[in-house]
Amino acid sequence: MQRRFKALQLISLKERAGQEHQQKQGRSSAYGWVLLVPAAIAGFLGCWQVNRRQWKQELLQRRTAALQAEPVDILQAVDVPEEYTRVTCRGELQHDKSVFLGPRPRTVMGTSTPGYVVITPLRAPDWGRAVLVARGWAPAEWRDDASLRQRSEPAGEVQVTGVVRGSENRSSFVPDNQPERGAWYWIDVPALAHACGLPSDTPLVEVMTAEPAEPARSAVPTSMDVLAMRTSVPHVEEQYPLAKPAADLLQFSVMPDDHRNYALIWFSLAGITLPLALRAVKQRRVPR
Structure with a gap:
């Protein structure tokens, strides 16, 4: 009788452990699907920045050609x-x-x-x-x-x-x-x-x-540069x-090089979050 009670107790503990494991897998899977959303958004924004960079480069080329024409x-x-x-x-x-x-x-x-x-x-x-x-x-x-x-x-x-x-x-x-x-x-x-x-x-x-x-971004002058300009340049x-x-x-508030840098940032974020999301989603399918 006592052995039977211990066996039932052991089975109950295994069932409880299995339920807890399934719950953890469910939470991990849900966490993975949640991570897929920011990964997709970051990838979309990176592609959008690439398209904006190309559009702005073409715009600069057209303006330069128009300004240089007779x-x-x-x-x-x-x-x-x-x-x-x-x-x-x-x-x-x-x-x-x-x-x-x-x-x-x-x-x-x-x-x-x-x-x-x-x-x-x-x-x-x-x-x-x-x-x-x-x-x-x-x-x-x-x-x-x-x-x-x-x-x-x-x-x-x-x-x-x-x-x-x-x-x-x-x-x-x-x-x-x-x-x-x-x-x-x-x-x-x-x-x-x-x-x-x-x-x-x-x-x-x-x-x-x-x-x-040619379109170029000038460096921001330092306080010493400004002081030198004020004292050396005649009025x-x-x-x-x-x-x-x-x-x-x-000149634009956001130049093509800025769009390239923004695209790299967004693609980096997508590259970080996407593997974590895929790993969390696949954990549910791994057998014990």
């Missing part, structure tokens, strides 16, 4: 050229209809200065076709002081060379333009043309200062409006 006369063109095409135009700037878009602060050596982007209509010599010219950045006091503006408001016929630009993509943080108050916060080309008394299909030409350079009086360098059109 400019076309936009006032003589039948259709408006594509964005970033180099164009030229000759006519008279209508300074009395200039629009100040902003505020657009300008930061130099850690110092931020409030200002605006100056957009002025330009009409052909025969007063036929016209374009909007984004002449560049000017400080806030330049907008409010007519005597300062007169120094940089050429009279008569001028020739402008720049690139075709389109409307900006307004974020949710940027307020709506208020043309009736003369308050412009983002570039809406048709609305700006209408406010200047021009047709809504009037193109916008942005003035550029130099030939385009040069700037002429407003300040046109944008052509090289700025070849």
